[in-house]
Amino acid sequence: MTISRRALLGAGAAAATLPLIRAEAAAPFVGRGAPAWYRFRFGDYEATVVSDGSLPLGKPDDAFTGSRPGEIGALLRAHFLDPNAATLEQNALVLNTGRHLILFDTGMGDSMGEASRMFGPTTGRLLRNLRAAGIDPAQIDIVALTHAHCDHCWALVDAQGNRNFPNAQVAVSEADLRFWTDDANKRGPAFMVPFIDGAKKNLAAYRDRMIMVQDGREVVPGVTAISAPGHTVGHMIYAIASGPQVMINTGDLAHHQVLLLRHPLWEFAYDTDPKLSAQTRSRLLERFATDRPTILSYHFPWPGIGNLAKEGEGYAWMPTPMDVTSLG
Template sequence: MATTTRRALLAAGAAALAVPHITAEAFAAAPPRGEAAPAWYRFRHGGLEMTVVSDGPLPIRPASSGFIGVDQAEMEGLLRANFLATDHLPLEQNVLIVNTGRQLILFDTGMGNSMGAASQMFGPTTGRLLANMRAAGIEPAQIDLIALTHAHCDHCWGLVDANGAKVFPNAQVAISEADLNFWTDDANKRGPEFMTAFIDGAKKNLNAYRDRMVMARDGADIAPGIRAMAIPGHSIGHTAYAITDGGQTIINSGDISHHHVLLLQRPNWKFAFDADPDQAARTRVRFLDMVSNDRLEMLSYHFPWPGNGHVLKAGEGYAWVPSPVRTLL
């Protein structure tokens, strides 16, 4: 069998250019649309219907600003080796909605628009959850329970609108008590500059649901088949949720790892938005070991769309294997 070489491909391209141009009577010049398709993806998990909805990309610029004490050349080398840009990290926001047949459960709410200009601190590409939910046939008033992994801006600022009104008027909100207390306490406005905005936003969004809070406790179910798992470090009360049905388990892992290359291949690197970077790294390694050893599927909030896949041990770190596309048929 002949081997296709780069030279042969270039020669074929040159030959194609030599073919006489074929014209037609009418080719309308269609302008670029400048818009993307609604971003939602639906699949079965046991007997549950799972819908992943995008809140839009959340870029970190420059890429180095997302890490503490990391060698710049090593980071850029890892990104280039995986065909990724080196000047920024285009994180996704993969919001999960689970239809159990009795309840619609939403996991995190994206950036929203509750905090005005601060809601676009990562740029204008976020805050698309509601439009994409509606494109997927889901209305905010249908949500029964919101399970928050933690109270950072990109996870809870979509609870209320700019006027402070509940976006999900019929929903309860599950959150760890530690995160609820920490992120609604003005005394914690210290340290990094972003802390003041984070706390002001958490107070505005969480306090609106104070009368309908459910405490997510480690090892306890927040709904049948949905169990809370404490994974502290990124936030004091950071919580994952194991969703089990029909003998199958998928773990909504929140922000256990923000990047499918950098924080898997280098799981001990310190992420700049971690409350306790050392604890977060230890928790990350334990969690990734568990999902890898037990071959559990994982839904990651910030991994490439739609965020579900498996983790494999690879050298001193891990590798990400996205799940094949699944249909409802």
């Protein structure tokens, strides 16, 4: 059915002839939303997605490269998205296996002062949302990092350098640990200096409790690391298995649910090796569209749970309907 502008205006004119009912808004605007967490069962496990807030990237053409002029804007408009501003979510997963309580990535935090707000004031909400979800940060026994970028590890410590997860070990690839704590890598884009300073501060606090994750090896029973290099040198994703069910925490394999799924070989400005990242993304997206595991994406629309389907030369994101009884 097509609804024309003329029909809409006609409906408005008809409504104007109805008796007027005086109504006043007696209640003030609340001005805040609910705590952002979402809990669901996954096989024998309990999973909770906790938001660190939204992460605005600014002009999409500056962050996503490799397109023809006007192509990004047209694609975003076709999906009812702002063509002038790309906004990502930050969906951190907490997995309770019954033996371990694992947090995957920490969000931005406030450990680096003004640098922690380099993407604006809407990040850094993970700790308060953890507590709202009934999870004490002291209960976390493993923080599994997909990589050591600011929006994934800067909440390991607070502004004073104290551990936010005092009883946790930190699982990270050795390649990322070495790269992001090496001052010799402070070259290239301007963001490299704060990224390295922040990683050094946050990772150093856990230097006596590190787990070096390796491709194809379990971090704990049921959670296996998979190498997905390019976005960073040691970027990892994690396969979570409970019985026949498999969920892949894809970290930063793809940052945008439209741009980098429809065009996996486009590049992203914050990739350490953009061409390798694009090849890794293309290869793994094809695998996931074929094998059809549940996907938990860190940067896709809240809460980042869904599936991938092949569509044309790219892929489509199919969000999983949320169980409203699980909303926080």
